[in-house]
Amino acid sequence: MTLPFLAKVAWTNANFGGIQNIQSLEQYNYNLHPVVTPLIADGTEAPRLPITPELFPRQPEELAGRFYSSADYHVLYKSGKLTPLQVVKALIPLISRDQGGKYVSAWSETRVESVLAAAKASTERYHQGKPLGLLDGIPMGVKEDTAVEGYTCYYGQRPEPSDAAFEPATKSLWPIAQMEATGAIVIGTLAMHELGSDVTGCNPRRGSPKNWYNTSYYTGGSSSGAGSALSAGLIPIAIGTDAGGSIRIPSTFCGMYGLKPTLHRTYTMKSSICVIGPLAATAADLAIAYRSMTAPNPDDAIQSAFAPSVPPSPSAKKTLGICREWVSRASPVVRKSTEQAITYFAEKLNYDVVDIQIPYLQEGQWAHGAWALAEALDHLKNRLKGQYSSLNHxxxxxxxxxxxxxxxxxxxxxQLRALLMEHLAFLFKKYPGLLIVTPTVPEAGWKVHPGDEAYGVVDSNLTLRMMMYVWLANSTGCPAVSAPVGYDEPEQGEGKLPIGIMAMGEWGAEEQLLSWAAEAEGYLNDAVEGGRLRPKEWADIVGLANEVDAESS
Incomplete structure (x- = not known):
């Protein structure tokens, strides 16, 4: 490690010490872990929410910019028109380094034999008329910082040959194991920004995943491979992690849907800000993945104590809270898309819109940024034993x-976290069912510049700007969801840039957020001029799978 003086200058310049003089914090207790666990009122176990085809119907075939969903694959599999093995055999050449796969940049590792074995087993279940459910045979990917049996968590790093810190996982982490138990097929692990330390997805050590909407812009990070694979149409569902927008930012840059659950809702991580959650090509698949991965874990006392999130009653009052000062900081095009969507929710979907205030937004973001780096340093020390030579500069x-x-x-x-949580609790009590709506990120995309792949890129001011809206949910443990609501013209490259909107809800309000995301999807499909767009290089996996010989498969 070198240049401690320069590091201190950068730390000061980022204002990470900027809240020391807020005298009003003295009245707040320390809140080192923002755990708020919604419990079942009478202490009895509530039924798990179902995942059945009738609850998640297929989108119309003629819908503009249509992405394949789990329901599409399930119908094709049940009818015998397609098999999971055909789909897997169509996918492998596209993501294989050995075969020069076009979409390989999104992927870290694929264990072909185990993937084929899972696809064969799923195909046989469909032949026997005994699929495990809606997700049986559905291809998916998992961010490479999350344990999948047989795969190595590289955390976006390129290890040295002698590095013993990287070994294959002996079992899948609980949320992934629940997805696998439904028959979903993990096609491989997905690339990420090195250490998950920034929001671009640029990785000069391993190569940066491509944003297929416009390859001259980044996917966003740190779940960059997930955004890339989804935008290419390779998979309908991916699993990522989010400590500072790492699910929601790539979802936005890549025109997808992303859910950051309540802290510890899916798995109790060694973190006070990071969660495991789903990204998906459709709002329905986001809900399916969320429901699948949140089964109670008997070995996890915190996660298993959560009451199931419940969809809102159709008669429940619907309220959007807007902090005008906060939203106004977005670029004009992002602000316009956000305001148009809010108007639609108010006029077409009967949402009340109320103005709200949130204190210390700038100071809170400084605190979150420094906290995230401090946690990352602790994790890194434990994993690499203080040996940082393999990291990029x-x-x-x-x-x-x-x-x-x-x-x-x-x-x-x-203490500032405690203040913010207390204020949010006040707002959620004053406006039952409140969703706090902002843009997901204030800009439409982050440009790729010459030299980035050789040396990496760090622009702390732009990083903090891109995290302007996402950090609050991480700092306070609240759930939040991002959905695409429009597109902007690029300043470079070919292809329009997706724009996302985000809603943050009360602790445990995931199902309410998922219902809102489905309404946002309706807005994009029906009210935005031109509807949803697909990237030019989108891969028609169903079409390619139909070219695979079903008999030989």
Whole structure:
């Protein structure tokens, strides 16, 4: 590690110490872990929400910009017109390094033999008329920081040959195991920004995944491979992680749907800000994945204590909260798309729109940024035993910057977290069912510049700007969902840039957010001029699978 003076300058420039003089924080206790666990009122176990085809119907065939969904695959499999094995055999050449796959940049690792074995087993279940459910045979991917049996968690790094810190997982993490138990096929692990330390997805060590809407712009990060694979049409569902927008930012940049659940809702991680959650090509698949991965884990006392999230009653009052000062900081085109969507929700879907205030937005973001780096440093020390030689230069500097945060700073950050959580609780009580709506990110895309792939890119000011809206849900543990609501013309490259809108709800309000995302999908499909767009290089997996010889498969 080098240049501690420069690291301290960068830490100060980022204003990570900027909340030390907020005197009003003294009245708040430390809140080192923003755990809010919605419990069942009478203490009895509530039934799990079903995942059946009638609840998730297929979208109309003639819909503009249509992406394949789990329901599409399920219908084809049940009818015998297609098999999971045909789909897998169509996918493997597209993502294989050995075969020069066009879409390989999204993927970290694929264990072909195990994927084929899972596809054969699924195909046989359909032949026998005994599929495990709607997700049986559905291809999916998992971000490479999340354990999948037989795969190695590289965290976006390129390990040295002698590096013993990277070994294949002996079992899948609970949320992934639940997806696999439904018959979903993990096609492989998905690439990510090195260490998940920024929001571009640029990875000079391993190669950066492509944003197929416009390859001259980044996918967003750190779940960059997930955004890339989804935008290409390769898979309908991906699993990512989100400590500072890492599910929602790539979802936005790549025109997809992404859910950041309540802290510890899917799995109790060693983090006070990070969660595991789904990204998907459709709002329905986002809900299916969420319901599948949140079965109670008997070995996880916190996760298993959660009451199931419940969809809102059709008669429930619907309210959107808008912090005008916050939303106004977005670029004109993003602000316009957000305001048009809010108008649609108010006029067509009977939402009340109320103005709200949220204090210390700038200071809260500073605190979250420093907290995220401090957690990352602790995780990295444990994993790499202090050996950072394999990291790219940008991450070496970020590790050095994170070491500037003191215990006293962390306590102040936690007091500000307590203040924000108390304020949000006040708003949620005042407006039952409130969803706080903002853009997901304030800009339509992040440009790729010459030299990025060789040296990496770090622009702290732009990073903090891109995280302007997402950080609050991480800092307070609230759930939030992102949905595409429009497109912007690019300044470089070919292909329009997706624009996303985000809603943040009360702790445990995932199903309410998923219902809202489905309404946002209706807005994009029916009210936005031209409807949803598909990338020019979108892969027609069903068409390609139909070319695979069913008999030989």
């Amino acid at each position: 940008c991450n070496k500097m970020l590790v050095e910057i994170s070491s500037c945060t003191t215990a006293a700073d962390m306590f102040k950050y936690s």
